[in-house]
Amino acid sequence: MTIRCKQQERGKQAFLVGSERMAGVEYTVEHVRANGTRRFFCSCPDFQYRKIRRKRHCKHARKVATLAKVARGISRLYAAVEELQAAGTVAA
C-alpha cells in the first residue's frame, strides 16, 4: 500500500493512499484536528459504509494511523513521507 503526501495545512494533513486491489487508484486520507478532537476521513467507498455502520476505520485510514504512531505524530509522518518523495522513493 503506497502513501504519498497530498496537502498539509493548519490542523489538517492529507495523504494519498494507494488501493490494494486496483492499480493506479488512490484514496485521500485526511487527518483533521478540530476542537480538541482528531479524526480520520477517507474517500474510499468502504469508509463511507463503515461510517454509517459505526465500524472501525477503513484500511487506508488505519494504515495512516499506524504509520503516524510509528512516526510519533501525524505532522512528523507527513514530513517523513515528503522527504521520501523528494528522494524519489514512495513509502510503502
Ligand SMILES: [Zn+2]
Ligand atoms: Zn479508505
